Amino acid sequence: MWTRKxxxxxxxxxxxxxxxxxxxxxxxxxLGLALIAFIVVNSWISGHGDVEVQxxxxxxxxxxxxxxxxxxxxxxxxNRKTQxxxxxxxxxxxxxxxxGLNQMRLNLSPGxxxxxxxxxxxxxxxxxxxxxxxxxxxxxxNLGVEEMFVDxxxxxxxxPQIKEVEEAFLRSRTPKMYTGATTLRTPGQGxxxxxxxxxxxxxxxxxxxxxxxxxxxxxxxxxxxxxxxxDLYLLIDSRDIARIGTVLKNPLEMSTVSAASLAAFFLxxxxxxxxxxxxxxxxxxxxxxxxxxxxxxxxxxxxVSAKGEMPLQAVTNSLSGRFSRGSPVFVISSCExxxxxxxxxxxxxxxxxxxxxxxxxxxxxxxxxxxxxRMSYEVLKLERQNRxxxxxxxxxxxxxxxxxxxxxxxxxxxxxx
Amino acid sequence: xxxxREVNYRRYGLQTAFWSVMFVLLxxxxxxxxxxxxxxxxxxxxxxxxxxSAFRQDIKDMGIETRSLVSxxxxxxxxxxxxxxxxxxxxxERDTLSLPxxxxxxxxxIASDDGYSPSEVxxxxxxxxxxxxxxxxxxxxxxxxIAEAFGVRYNGDQLFDTTYVPELNFNYVWMCVQTTPCSxxxxxxxxxxLSTHERWADTSSALSAHPCAIANGQAVTLEDSGVCAxxxxxxxxxxxxxxxxxxxxxxxxxxIPNSNNPLSELAIRAxxxxxxxxxxNGDGKLVVSAIQSEETPDLYGRFNLSIEACAKSTCNPDDxxxxxxxxxxxxxxxxxxxxxxxxxxxYGPTDTEIPANDNRKWALxxxxxxxxxxxxxxxxxxxxxxxVIFDESRHPQNAVLADSYNTIYFLLVYFxxxxxxxxVLFLILFIAFExxxxxxxxxxxxxxxxxxxxxxxxxxxxxxxYSKVEKIRQVFLSKVRNQNGLTRxxxxxxxxxxxxxxxxxxxLAKFAIEPTKYSLEQTVxxxxxxxxxxxx
Numbered sequence: 001m002w003t004r005k006x007x008x009x010x011x012x013x014x015x016x017x018x019x020x021x022x023x024x025x026x027x028x029x030x031l032g033l034a035l036i037a038f039i040v041v042n043s044w045i046s047g048h049g050d051v052e053v054q055x056x057x058x059x060x061x062x063x064x065x066x067x068x069x070x071x072x073x074x075x076x077x078x079n080r081k082t083q084x085x086x087x088x089x090x091x092x093x094x095x096x097x098x099x100g101l102n103q104m105r106l107n108l109s110p111g112x113x114x115x116x117x118x119x120x121x122x123x124x125x126x127x128x129x130x131x132x133x134x135x136x137x138x139x140x141x142n143l144g145v146e147e148m149f150v151d152x153x154x155x156x157x158x159x160p161q162i163k164e165v166e167e168a169f170l171r172s173r174t175p176k177m178y179t180g181a182t183t184l185r186t187p188g189q190g191x192x193x194x195x196x197x198x199x200x201x202x203x204x205x206x207x208x209x210x211x212x213x214x215x216x217x218x219x220x221x222x223x224x225x226x227x228x229x230x231d232l233y234l235l236i237d238s239r240d241i242a243r244i245g246t247v248l249k250n251p252l253e254m255s256t257v258s259a260a261s262l263a264a265f266f267l268x269x270x271x272x273x274x275x276x277x278x279x280x281x282x283x284x285x286x287x288x289x290x291x292x293x294x295x296x297x298x299x300x301x302x303x304v305s306a307k308g309e310m311p312l313q314a315v316t317n318s319l320s321g322r323f324s325r326g327s328p329v330f331v332i333s334s335c336e337x338x339x340x341x342x343x344x345x346x347x348x349x350x351x352x353x354x355x356x357x358x359x360x361x362x363x364x365x366x367x368x369x370x371x372x373x374r375m376s377y378e379v380l381k382l383e384r385q386n387r388x389x390x391x392x393x394x395x396x397x398x399x400x401x402x403x404x405x406x407x408x409x410x411x412x413x414x415x416x417x
Numbered sequence: 418x419x420x421x422r423e424v425n426y427r428r429y430g431l432q433t434a435f436w437s438v439m440f441v442l443l444x445x446x447x448x449x450x451x452x453x454x455x456x457x458x459x460x461x462x463x464x465x466x467x468x469x470s471a472f473r474q475d476i477k478d479m480g481i482e483t484r485s486l487v488s489x490x491x492x493x494x495x496x497x498x499x500x501x502x503x504x505x506x507x508x509x510e511r512d513t514l515s516l517p518x519x520x521x522x523x524x525x526x527i528a529s530d531d532g533y534s535p536s537e538v539x540x541x542x543x544x545x546x547x548x549x550x551x552x553x554x555x556x557x558x559x560x561x562x563i564a565e566a567f568g569v570r571y572n573g574d575q576l577f578d579t580t581y582v583p584e585l586n587f588n589y590v591w592m593c594v595q596t597t598p599c600s601x602x603x604x605x606x607x608x609x610x611l612s613t614h615e616r617w618a619d620t621s622s623a624l625s626a627h628p629c630a631i632a633n634g635q636a637v638t639l640e641d642s643g644v645c646a647x648x649x650x651x652x653x654x655x656x657x658x659x660x661x662x663x664x665x666x667x668x669x670x671x672x673i674p675n676s677n678n679p680l681s682e683l684a685i686r687a688x689x690x691x692x693x694x695x696x697x698n699g700d701g702k703l704v705v706s707a708i709q710s711e712e713t714p715d716l717y718g719r720f721n722l723s724i725e726a727c728a729k730s731t732c733n734p735d736d737x738x739x740x741x742x743x744x745x746x747x748x749x750x751x752x753x754x755x756x757x758x759x760x761x762x763x764y765g766p767t768d769t770e771i772p773a774n775d776n777r778k779w780a781l782x783x784x785x786x787x788x789x790x791x792x793x794x795x796x797x798x799x800x801x802x803x804x805v806i807f808d809e810s811r812h813p814q815n816a817v818l819a820d821s822y823n824t825i826y827f828l829l830v831y832f833x834x835x836x837x838x839x840x841v842l843f844l845i846l847f848i849a850f851e852x853x854x855x856x857x858x859x860x861x862x863x864x865x866x867x868x869x870x871x872x873x874x875x876x877x878x879x880x881x882x883y884s885k886v887e888k889i890r891q892v893f894l895s896k897v898r899n900q901n902g903l904t905r906x907x908x909x910x911x912x913x914x915x916x917x918x919x920x921x922x923x924x925l926a927k928f929a930i931e932p933t934k935y936s937l938e939q940t941v942x943x944x945x946x947x948x949x950x951x952x953x
Contacts (some may be wrong), residue, residue, distance in 0.1 A: 007857045008850075015846045021833035024843075088863040096867040103863050124869055136860065145860055243873035250873060306873070342430055366875040376883040378944050382892045383883075389899040 005145035006042075009035050042143045047083025049135035049148045051076050051108065055089070057130070057154050061298075064125045064161045064257075067098055070154075072116040072133070076108035083107060086136040088155040089116065092128045096121040122158045123248065125256060125302045130154045159298040160256040163407040165265040193225040231272045232286040233353075234259050234297075235315060236304065237333030238279035243306035244334075245365030249403050254360045255332040256301045258407050262330060263297045274323075275300055278315045280308030313340035316347055322397070328354040331396075334362035335387055342390045349395035356397040358410065359388060364403050432622050459508035459746060461485065463806040467747070467765035469507060471755035473807065475781055479644050481788050481803040487810055490537045490544075491834035498802040499549035501735065503787045504541070506551070507745030508559035509533075509811040519836045532559020532811065537568050542679050545738035546728075550787040552741045552780075554748060556668045559811065567726045568676035568683060569742050572669040576720060576744070577703060578693040580606065582663070582772055588823075590667050592722045592743075594660035594779060598690040603623045611859055615686065616725075616732055617782065618658025624731040627782055628789045630656045632797060643797030644785035654797075660782075662687070663753050663774040664745035669695055669720035680740065681725040687743075695720065728869060734787050741783055748776050772821035786840035886935050886943075893947045900951045925950060 002010070016032030019025075051074050058069035071091050076082050088103040100118030108114060122128075131153035136250050137146045196212055198218035212220035242252035263273045267289060272285035275297050285296055312333065323329065329348055335341045335357065348355045363380045366372065372380070384400075392398045401410040462485055464470040473483050486492060488506075496502050509532045520526040520535050533541070541563055545551055553560055561571050582589040583604045592874055593599035599610040617627035631643035633656035642649040648656045672683060694703040695716040705717035722744050727788055728737025752759045756771035790800035810823065832838045898908040901919060911919070918928040927933070928943050935943065 001860075002857075004853070004857045004859050007853045011846075011849050011853050015850070018833055018842060018846065021829070022839050086863065091865055093866055093868040097865050103867055134863065138861075147860065240871075244875045246872055247869045362875075366873075369872045370874055370877055373880055373884060375944055376880040377943060378948060379883040379889055379892055382896060382944075382947060386892060386895040386899050389896075393899060395903055 001145050002039075003138075003142055003145055005141075006039055009143065010039055013039070036358060039143060042139055042141050042259045044145060045083075046139045046146070047137040047145070048078060048080060049082070049137050049150075050078040050080075051082065051085070051087075051150070053087075053133045053150045053152050055130065055133075055152060055154045057156060060155070061157045061159060061295075061370065062122055063159050065123060066118040068095070068156065070102075070118055070120060070130065072102075073113060073260065074104075074106065074108070074116070076110055076111040079110050081107060081109055082137065083140065084138045084142075086134075086138070087116065088134040088136070089118075089130065090132055090134060091120060091130050091225065094122075094126065095128065096123060098344060098353055105242045106323075114134075115241070122156075125158045125253075126400075127158045127303050128156050128158060136182040153391070157299055157302050160253075160260040160301050162264045163257060165261050165411065166408055169274065170239075192224060219247055231274060231327040232262070232266045233274045233276065233287070233319075233323055233327060233329040234262060235276045235278065235312070235319075235329065235331045235333070236301070237312070237331075237338075238277050238304045238306055239308055239310060240279070240306050240338045241332060241336070242279070244336075244362050245368050245403070249368060250306075250365050251334040251336075251360035251362050252304065252306050254401060254403075254407075255358075257303055258332055258358055258401075258410075259330075260298055260301050261407055263294065267291075267294045267297075273297060276319055277301075277304055278310045278312070279304075279306065280310065282310060282315055282317060282318060284322075284323070309337075311332070311338050311340040311343040311344075316344040320348060320351055320353075323348075323351070323353060326354070328351045330356050332357060332358045332360075334360050334365075335391070336362045336384075341387070342394055345391050345396045346394040347358055354397075355395065356399065357388070357391050358399045358401060360401045361403065368403065432664075459750065460509070460809055460812050461505070461507075463807065464751065464764060466752040466759060467750045469749045469751065469754070469807070471751045471758065472749045472777075472780060473805075475529065475647070475777065476784055476805050479642075479781075479784070479788070479799055481784065481799050481805055483805045483807065485807050485809040487836070488825045489538045489810055489830040490533065490808060491542040491830050493540045493549070493806075494545075495509050496544060496549065497807075498804075499544050499547040499738070501788060501800045501802040501804065502544075502546060503550040503552065503784060503805045504808065505554075505805060506560055506808045506911070507749055508809075509555055509560045509808075519835055525837060525888070533562050534835075535562075540834070542566050545740055546679055547738065548734070549738050550734060550741075551782075552743075552783060554743045554746045556666060556744060556746045560745060564670075564742055565673065565676075567680055567740050567742075568673045569724050569726065570671045570673050571744065572695060572720070574668060574699065575696045576667050576669045576689065576693060577696065578689045580690050584770065584772065588666045590664050592662040592664050592667075592687045592745075592748075594662060594687045594723060595830035596685070596688075598688055598719060599661075600690055605659055611661070613658030614660060616684070617786070618656075622731070624733045624736070627656070627658075627786055628797070629654060629782065629785055630658060632656070632862065632906065637797070639795060644781075644789050644799050645797050647781045647785075657778075660779045662743075662748055662779050663772065663914045664722070664743075665747045667722065667745040669693075670722065670724050670742055670744045672721070672724070678726065680728050680738065682727040682730050682732065684725045684727070685723070686720050686725050687721070688743075689720045689722055691719045691720065693720050707804040719920075735791050739787070749780055754780065774775065779856055803948050884940070886940060889944060889947065890929060890942065893925065893950075896947065896951065897929070901936065922946065924952060 013035030014031045014034065016028050020029030020032060052071040056071045062068055070089070074087055085106045085108065086103065087106060091102055098119040098121045102116065102118050103115065104116050108115050133150040135148050135150065138144070143249055169392050196209060197220065199208060204222045207221040209220045211220050236255050238252055242255065243250050245251065259275065263275070266273050270289055272287035272289045273293060275285040277283045277300060283300065285300055312331065331345065333341065345355050345357060361384065363377065363384055367377065388398045388400055399410050399413045430847040459467065459469060460808070461469040461473040463633060476483050484779065493504060517525050526535065541551060553563055557573055564571055576590070577587055578590045580591040580599060580601050581587045582591070591599065593606070593611060594614050595612040596615045597612060600607045614627070616625045617630055620626045620630050620633070623631060629648045632654045634644055634653055636653045637649070638652070639646060639649050642654060645654050645656070648654050694705055696703060697716060698714045703715045703717070704713050705715045706713035709716060724742045725732060726740040727738070732739055747753065751764045753771055753774060754776050755763070756773060758764065759767060759771055784805060788797055788799040788803040810827065832842045897920060898905070913930055916929065920929060925943070926948055
């Protein structure tokens, strides 16, 4: 592609030739021809973007707010010099360049390499991809520019931030549920022996009890007791309404932070944690324990976006049958625009679940971005209080979570309801 | 899937139809400029029997440079030495491109069917005024505007004369370049009726006589005979002022009375016999009488075949420009000009025998007179800048892209030579510069922009609804019901008295029960009370 300079030179050359012809001025025509010839000859001396690019990231997964260190290695694999080559590493606009630059102007000799190092801050959770690498080659007199890219991507997942949760905040009226890691007399993943049973295809070989096999002649496997105290169910509201507020402060962001923090807290205690995210559709992660589950939960939370209108009752109707009896359920929702919340909570409580509703105050998030008339705001708050009171009356523990409140502070309110 | 295919067929059909129409349009446009069926005629650069390669070769042999003009006579304005340049137009076979231009009065006009545009005619006139020599050989073609610029008109109807060549047919007519008509004696020209060229052969006037006539009898070698080499014989210049020029399919020339002629001297150099006729209605028959009428539309008598227009009566090339008009476009074609070569089959096999003629001598004498140096010491040599330009711009070319090239070249010359077109071109250049200035952008510098501006604004339309008294009342009653742990049914079943007792606040009780209108201040006060209610 010609640059503006080239276009001017060409137009000027043509104009000089034509005007020279008009006024029969040979010098002018020769000057015009010289300009055209200059462009033609210059087009022969062009650079290239035949380079190899390799990107190294300091981590594949990060927590929101952490820094990512990126190194880009560019190597000229051709037998020609690159001439003036601009290299630009495309990074998502949600990431902030903290130090260094994601671009460089190079003139690499054959086989020569150069490194670009920069640090990114990742203030938003999500699944991101760094790349491709854009290249812009200019010829000697900057008359021609050619743009290309190297289709090299590096994926990275930014998890929600994990907040410290103090155990004392999570006391409930049924303290047995949060007593820590004690074995349950049910089969599952754990360390203590529970029983012997016959081998079924799919059982890991390490579980085969070889002595029993020698004794009985049949393959038998050891079953272990579940280590977890209980299953904890987290239900996250990711409906469209959950996006009210700023990009960093909105009910959905707070919900993901709280879900991740609670999951981290309970998994650390070797409890099983399940995650249900509802909005446009319901995605459900069955209860499990361990680091793998922790990673799954964080990955799921990283990709949550506010969409859809699914009511909570549809979720509970679908999932409550799978919930372990008496297990605690955390509903993290602003409860705004969903008339089925009281009925759903009542249903869960009726099934014997310890229901905690952690409700980011959507009207206060809305107030961050919209100028709500004072009286309307008060009435909206009253209506929200009524809604939470109704939920509390249904037997749930309700937490009214204000935007400027830490999670640990908010959880202290459990005792208030 | 079927629907998808149908849609695709329709799309392909539409595409095919569109490109077919475009192709036909392109062919139509190209057909105006490329004529594959026409062979190159009357071209000095082709060697068919009807081309003029022999004439050009003779000129080159004289040591005179020859050039072709394939775009437009507008280029004549760029000739540096018109005095030593001869411009030859032989048979204008096609019209010029009709493009807008300024006419003599300064108005915009579109030239059509005139062969040469006003600007081109103006360029030829200027060339002649600057001392150039022009030879216009034309019959029924498109050179009328050139002739009219010099006070001469081509009749345009076929002329028949008794001085034709009976061995061939009546289309071959003899033109004797002399003031009196010549006549036939059987199948040959009566030599008694022949005389000499009125100006050239008159050596008593050194200024107007032909230089070869002046050199007549001068002993020179063939190498030194220069532009008079065609008169050289036996070691000397043997000038003969008699010219029997053979023409084919001719018309007549007329003088336009009171014309604004840039060349003041018009001399008739050749005429027909007194028994010539012009087939006005083109029916191939001559029906004539003393008075022209519908029954006898054709003309009869003596007509002009060649006219010479000069700046001065001497017609000396050093005294100004000259134009030779001949009423036939083909006297210089190879078949007639080089009749012996034609008979020998140099231009293709033929059975036709063209009689001996003086076409070569006559044509080379015009060139010799125009091109001979005016420096005494150079003898009979052509001048240093001598050049003959053949106008090929009005001849169809037989090469596939030659016509397109000529057309593009013509347009280039048009846009750099014609006033209106130059104006348009300046405008186009100005717009092009503006377009480059405005539209052409360099690629933006790469810069990472950190942008997470993303807001969910909620629904602002609901705010007025939440300030209405009815909504406030509903919210308050919900609060009362919740605070007291009542179901909806229980709450609705309550009497007013029970509700008032439950509220236990006369203002709010009145607000809950009586649908009264409230002012803004009262509503604000009510909301405050509702907010505080239940905390006690």
